[in-house]
Amino acid sequence: VFICILIKIGQIKCTPLSEISRQSFMDVRWPEYFMAVAFLSAQRSKDPNSQVGACIVNQENKIVGIGYNGMPNGCDDDLLPWSRSADDRLNTKYPYVCHAELNAIMNKNSADVKGCTMYVALFPCNECAKLIIQAGLKEVVYLSDKYHDTPEMVASRRLLSMAGVQFRQFKPKRSEIVIDFNSINHRGNAGLCHQRGEQLSQADGERPDSAAVSMNS
Numbered sequence: 001v002f003i004c005i006l007i008k009i010g011q012i013k014c015t016p017l018s019e020i021s022r023q024s025f026m027d028v029r030w031p032e033y034f035m036a037v038a039f040l041s042a043q044r045s046k047d048p049n050s051q052v053g054a055c056i057v058n059q060e061n062k063i064v065g066i067g068y069n070g071m072p073n074g075c076d077d078d079l080l081p082w083s084r085s086a087d088d089r090l091n092t093k094y095p096y097v098c099h100a101e102l103n104a105i106m107n108k109n110s111a112d113v114k115g116c117t118m119y120v121a122l123f124p125c126n127e128c129a130k131l132i133i134q135a136g137l138k139e140v141v142y143l144s145d146k147y148h149d150t151p152e153m154v155a156s157r158r159l160l161s162m163a164g165v166q167f168r169q170f171k172p173k174r175s176e177i178v179i180d181f182n183s184i185n186h187r188g189n190a191g192l193c194h195q196r197g198e199q200l201s202q203a204d205g206e207r208p209d210s211a212a213v214s215m216n217s
C-alpha cells in the first residue's frame with residue numbers, strides 16, 4: 001500500500017527528482033517545515049472554498065499552536081452554511097466561521113504566545129490582526145496575499161504596522177513536499193519526505209491505494 005500526502009506550498013516549479021533521496025528530507029528548513037505544518041492542518045478544514053491553516057512557533061522553534069478555519073466548538077460543521085454569498089448574510093459562513101489564526105491562538109499549549117511567530121497560508125484579515133496583536137505575537141509569515149487590496153487586508157496591515165508586528169511573505173524554494181507513509185518500510189528509510197517526482201506520478205496512476213492531498217495557495 002502506497003499512501004502519501006502531498007503538501008503544495010506554492011506554485012514555484014520544482015525540480016523533478018528521478019529518485020527519492022534522504023538528502024531532500026534533510027533539506028526541509030524550519031520555515032518550510034512550519035508552513036508545511038500549517039498547510040497540512042488546513043486539510044482538516046470543511047470549508048469547500050478556502051482551507052487555511054496556521055502554525056505558531058516560539059523562539060526555540062517549537063510549535064505551540066496549530067489551527068485551521070472551522071466552525072466554533074460544538075457548532076456542527078454540517079449544519080452551518082459554508083456559502084460565500086447569499087441574500088441573507090446569516091446564510092453565509094462569515095458570521096460563524098473561526099479563522100485559522102484564531103484557532104491556532106486558542107489552541108496554544110503554552111501559557112501564552114508572546115514573542116512567537118505565526119506561519120499562515122493567507123495574509124491575516126483585520127479581525128485576526130487584532131488577535132495576533134493582543135496575543136503578543138511578534139511576527140507573521142504568510143504565503144499568499146491574494147486579498148491584498150481588500151479593506152480587511154489594508155486595515156490589517158495598518159494595525160500590524162502600528163503595533164510593531166512584523167510580517168513577511170514566505171517564498172518556498174519548492175512547490176510541494178510529499179510524505180510517503182510507506183517509506184518507513186523501505187530499506188534505509190529513504191523518501192520519508194521528498195519532492196514530487198516521477199515515482200509519485202507512477203504511483204498515482206498505477207496504485208489504487210495511493211492517496212494524495214494537495215493544496216494550492
Ligand SMILES: [Zn+2]
Pocket residue numbers: 099101124125126127128129
Ligand atoms: Zn482572519
